[in-house]
Amino acid sequence: MERVVQTAKKSGAYLFNSTMGFFLLNVFFVWLKTYMVYQHDFSLGAKGPMQEFLLFFNPIPTAIILLSIGLYFKGRASYWTMLLMNLVQSIWLFSNILYYREFSDFLSLNIINSGSSAGNNLGKALGGIIDPTDFLVFADIIVLTLLIAFKLIHVNRHAVRRWVAGLTTLLGVALMFVGYGLSESDRSGLLVRTFDNNYIVKYLGLNEYAAYNIYKTQKTAEVKKQATPKNLEKIEKFVKSNNTIPNAQYYGTVKGKNVVMFHLESFQQFLIDYKVDGEPVTPNINRFYHDQNSLSFDNFYNQVGQGKTADAENMLENGLYGLASGAAMVNYGSTNTYQAVPNMLDQRGYTTAAFHGDVASFWNRDNTYKNWGYDYFFSKPFYKGANKDDYNIGYGMKDKIFLKDASQYLDQLPQPFYSKVITVTNHYPYDLDKKNISINKTDTGDKTVDGYVQTARYLDQAFGEFERYLKKSGMYDNTVIVLYGDHYGISENHPKAIAKLMGKDSVTPYDLANWQKVPLIIHSPGLKGGIKHTYGGEIDVMPTLMHLLGISTADNIQFGQDLLAKNNKQVVPFRNGNFVSKNYVKYGGNYYVTSTGTQINPKEDPRAKAIIDNDQNYVNDSLTYSDQVQTGDLLRFHKLAGYKQDDPKNYSYKQDDPKNYSYKKNDTLKSLKDLEKKKPTSAMQKTGGKIPEYETNAPELGGEPQTIPEAISSSQ
Template sequence: MKNRTYGQLSAHFYLVAGLMWLKLLLLRLLLFDRIAWEWIAYDLAPVLLLLGLSTLITPARARTAVYWIWNGVLSVLLFASSVYFNHFGSVPTYLAFYELNQVFQVKESVESTIRALDYLFFADFAVLLVYALFRRWRGTAGPDFRRNVPQRRTRRAFLIVILVSVICGGALSLYSIRSARDITNELVQAESAGFLNYEAVAAIKAQEDNGLVGTGDIGETADDIKELQASYGYSDQPPGAVPDYFGSQKGKNVIVIQMEAFQNFPLFQSLEGQELTPVLNGLAGESFYFPRVFQQIGPGNTSDAEFMSNTSIYPIGTLAMSTGFSDRTLPSLPRLLRERGYEAYTFHVNKAGFWNRSRMYPALGFNGYYDKDDFTNDHFNAFGASDEQLYITAAEKLAALQRQGTPFYAQLVTVSSHHPFRIPEEAKRITLPDQLQGTMLGDYLTAINYTDYAIGTFIELLKQQGLWDDTVLVLYGDHFGLQPKDVPAQQVEEALGIPYDQRISRFNIPFMIHAPGMKQGVVTDQTGGQLDFLPTIANLLGIPLSGEGFTAFGQDLLNIDRNVVGMRYYLPTGSFFNNDILFVPGAGFDDGEAVSLSTLEPVEDFSRYRSDYDYILKLMELSDQYVKLLPQR
């Protein structure tokens, strides 16, 4: 090969390596709002390794094309990762690509999170296209780098550059991967290792986890879980005491409403004299209401909330539970109730294939489900039918079971308040002040108000069908609705006159249980999470979980004096809520941070909570072991 050709090749190598490095630095800026200069070499290292290896194994005439193909692949990957982070608030790993088929189901929601800056990942291709068109217009063939390439480069010099790139790039990447592996905080891990090395860390961890099928004895794991939970001391009640409210609703129907993107802060608030959630406010006054409950979902989002509320098992944090574990026989509330003569159904106005629900619902033990084709499509939003149509169909089907004398368990999943919270004009029931017109917060509050109104229509249907006085009604939010980048805390505080924290308030979801004949509400300030829903409901229905040999990772919120609930994915692994604080680790416990649940102010001395940190890490580890050992169907 002529020196001039190797000069061209080296020019493309340096150019593409530099462009890929700049794009990785841009991703750092978009994800972490800064470029930590001490770690930027960790972004360059895998680029040099990748391009160097490609040079060594690719025929000379194809190398330039391969460089630009890698640049294009990285551009698409980084664009998708930035959009993913905008939408979910976490750095994606390669495992997130298992869920790519779900994107088209929430196209409107995803499109609304794309920023103009995200398109910078393709800026170099746009420049090259313009340059090529200009050269063609001038009568030349296209981009040509030869004039700017030094003519005295030799093959030996270029090969030395490539070997140095492979050796140094590989060594530096390996060092960053080894350094980051012991960091529990995924955000710190991704920032310190660099995006591409972080993907390698995730792959190594997935390999160590042996995929989704565990090894060992599930009985021994269950015993380890029981022993660990006994060490925490959730309750001051003497052993063997009958829990409060145990069996008070035995034999009653149960309807669970999972409210889309419903945070707790709109409850009991008004906007220029307009009550935002009048139905839920009134219902809380005659229900068990838990104002300190927090989401615990993983990458499965709404489907993970359905999974947890029915199983009291932690999501694994790397894959939607409906994708990874729908081939199992899952211990669940539907199964417990079916053993007691109930029938169990779930209602969702989207197609059941979305998030693999068509397989998850049988895994959870439901008799059947009603999905998109079972509802009148009033074209409310991208999903089709409105919450009102969801409730009309559900009331009709459940009334038929009632007439047959069959007790039932039903889970209803709402979608009318789904991001980006755009509802038809005719469905809007509040008037926004000028400062909220056209804002995400204004759209959100309008959608929440509609969700509340639709629940009121459902309650009226239950009364008309004779179901209300024989049914336990459970309501909870599946996950947050507002992202900090869309709605600053100050905007919420100014609009409603309430304190708002970007983590505590955002992850705080409502949870309430209305029991038939209940006239006086009970407010329980006990901290809880979505894992606690099943044990709390089971207690009211008179189901002794320990006596059933049922392994639950949550607690009965009506019968504990203290609690700690872990969270990962939307917060780093090791994060937890207890009765006092939200704790978020740094690289470990000592460099973490704590915020008071009561004051929303930082807590400087959180050393006394180290045992909670160690406990929750171990509990989530055992949960992962347990779910992987569940029998396959």
């Protein structure tokens, strides 16, 4: 026993009084907190002994490499360097905890670089995500610092021998290669098929993911310089081989009509017909969904990646997927060549305009929209009182106020027009001031989730007011309204709350795959509607809409399929390489029969394996080729018959500044008035300026404050 005590004392003295001991303490703490975060905060889906071992092992190599930097110094410099390296890794870990909690993905260099486009709002979102326990990743640094300060850890003033420091670093490098070798044995081609960042972190580690992401980002920057027209040949062949044949029953049925793309922020399919305490959450959208003149799709999925809303816009207007890392609108929106819906319609006589109640620079919209061919972009500065605190919440203007102000510009657009209206109130953190609340929260016990139905109800009311305005203005009968949800509102990192909302005890990956459904409703008076069960996603909206308008997409480089076409593949790729099809679902590394949710093992069913492999090849090729189009700017080599690439310099989204005359020649409002004179087809012109007043019950504008009906309120 005495020998054990003596050994323990010597070990303690070594850890607390030697440089190498302090190094080992830091390695242990970095490993411990990283592994705990893997298990508690990330959903990495480790299966089997090998993956579990790699999850346990992978924090160690980079911890050794980075912390060993301190071994090349002596005395206090050595100790503080090690603490600094610990801090750097802890900040990276902390940042990813917060980002993953909301976005189910890891931070990338592109996302960090795009912070300026999202910076004015990012803090608001992350502020609501933080849990006090997240700060425990810094606890060891604080404790070690205090132990040094109070001399409970004695700083060894002698330098570690150089060969010892060098061997320690080499040990970390060697262990990294060992981890990579084991990873390749379990999943070959790990760094070739990198659709899912979870795999990189699960197999190699969070720090290795950061290094690989930086390398890949820099390599991607070189792709455009080296791209040639030949790079487009195999992509054109793939796109043509997967083209759908337009449905003759629908092709051109809304030709020449106005189009309003109504963007339902963070709105999920489960909200349709969903009730809280017997009260429908979204009565206006429910009615619209079931209308006889609405084409509604109940197997329609969001397919966004890190770009979230920006990815949805990219898919709907270009037929191109979001990127594996970052957002295309930020990375390439200012410089790439596009063949976007606004520009194509603009060249067919449409006036094109986008409306958004936030600053123009968010997601680089002010530059990207010029490249996409939008004639006008009415952002926050165009709306009266837009900077009043009471008119804003979360990510911009409250929807009711924003839509009322936007209507005055929609009135002035020469018809036909193509417009996109982006709402923002139903965005995380789902907070709403009391005077605008008209339904109870849900009672899942998850504070992130429970307010979601309240902001969704507000969005539904705002849409109802907008719909009534279109009818009063006379534009409704000649307009196609496309309602779409851009991405999930409640991420899969809230499984208990999701289960309760779904009325289940727990959720499976199959449930989470279906949780990715968002609404798509295409409505126009006279259109033969109905609820369609076709499996599709946001990538499919562009060809579907264009064919309804009577415009062929046969020669476009786009990766969607007409949802109304009889030869639609009904395969829905997700950005991480998973998919849903009419036959099978691949999600979270598991496979399920789509119709029943029964889990299967493809290796045990040759027929299922053949179908799944074919679908997976289609998914992989679609994502890879779409990425190549964007990273290589390959559309600059593509000639589309009858299409002329517009010059972004032709557009200006500025307001008139009376103190600066140079603005006047490009002033948006002046330009719009000039266009109205040349083409007097706007609702304003047709009615001689007698547009009915936009009606809203927004309390900020004099409406009655919302209240929760007593029958509902008393049930909680």
